[in-house]
Amino acid sequence: MSRSVRKWMLEAAAVLASVVLFWVPLYFVVLTAMKSAREASLMNLEWPSEVQLWQNIKEVVAVRDHMLLRAFWNSSVLTVLSIAATVVVCSMAAFVMQRRQDRASPWIGFFVLAGLIIPPAIVPTIWVLNELHLFKTMTGLVLIEVALGFPFCVLLYRSFMATIPREIDEAAVVDGYGGYRLFFTILFPLLQPVTATVIVTQAVAIFNDFTNPLYFFPGAKNATVQLTLYNFTSQFVSQYNLLFTNILLITLPPLVLFLFFNKKIVAGMTAGSIKG
């Protein structure tokens, strides 16, 4: 067999595999979301006798007094606030961590690395939040997301900070700049590419986060989108169409991000891991 034929077959096999492993599950989700409850319960790939996606959306949104809308609101607030805090807090920390080397540096590095590896202790964290009157509050959950995202984001910022020449700092100091003015007016704008990476990767991570809201943000009023989806699994045992409509709705935001920021996301994830 000639080389080009073999290559062509390899490519055809790869595309076929992608269809079976990726498009079929996706098609299944979309299809089920368009069906009536009775047809959805058959769980097959047949085209619905009547497409009722819009009706399903209206129905799923209305469930439990528009819980899904509240969940979308909660998740959006959580994502935006957490990211804003993460960007400010981590970029500032990375600035000093990268620029300043002294006896404390190895310790700081050790604690950051530990945070990447060690799973958070659940009940003691609840206890701490409770003592601070932050348990079951949005503020508490934002703090959790910031603290747990900190090691990854600060490492991203630190490695980018290393590429910004120190001469800039020196020139600014000669011009009479203090630390804050140097950082916020000169360096922070230069960090823009890595800030974009942090925003996109954290947006996906926090929007999709299930475990932390489950533990630290319980209660019907507090639901986030992932929790609602999880809770609906028990409510919609006989209404797979609504369950899958819900899946479809909460997959849309990451999908949109992916379409626009594909490169940014990939760059961020690899930058964070290769350097280790």
Added chain:
Amino acid sequence: MSKVFRRIYTYKFLLPAAIVYFVIFIVPTAMSFFFSLTRWTLSDWDFIGLQNFITFFQEPSLSIGFKNTFIYAVVTCSLKVVGGLLLGVLLTSKLRTKSYLRSVVFFPTLVSTIAVGIAFSMMMHPTTGLINTTLARLGIEGPDWLGDTSIALLSVAFVDVWKGIGFATVIYIAGILSIPEEYYEALQIDGGNGWNKFWNIVVPLSRPATNSVIILAFIGGLRSFDLIWAMTKGGPGFATDVIASIIYKQYQGGFYGLATAGNVILFVFVAALAFPLSRYLSRQEVDL
């Protein structure tokens, strides 16, 4: 460092991060060692020594978590390494559909784990699920993927790989693309074939990528919770219970001391496996 710069690079910049990280992460982690030795109701505690740990090791429904966690981490990690490497090679070769395939492989990484878990548990339904009806059409009787205790854990692990392999692949792509062109040229002069290229150049020189994938996938596997919880809730019986899901169950049951002991065990488990592993891998890298 001059005095001026010590003032410019003041630790005040580190302060907000340090406070949040200390209060929300370090303090609870440190406290967990104490509370794991108690019977605890959040407002009140009784010191009971190592009783929680003894329970954890003696109770079969709890100790099964060690085995499952380890199996799950090893299976997902090794499949991600092998699959990620092969996909990385494929997606850096000259294919016309390369960018399409890259997007397809990567996209599941961004989808909610809960959504993936629910969708796949429907497809894995023993009689009406998509997988088994398709197999039946081919004349094969598919197993009860999530109901059979001997394969349920592996079924969940497969979905984990489906969702996470895009990340491993992306790391491998970056690693393979950073291999200097000269190596391939030298191989061509020496008359090596495609296999030599893969085995003697790509595999050893993408070693840093391999190390990253191993560490990240292994730690991720040890800590995994949401996919398992969405798909099986640890069942059937305790067949897919891992340490993280046991912690959640004990927490739900109000056994806070026991749940915290689980956290300490997971901490030790992860640290005892991840630190030596990363040291071993980085030593290998130097020898290269």
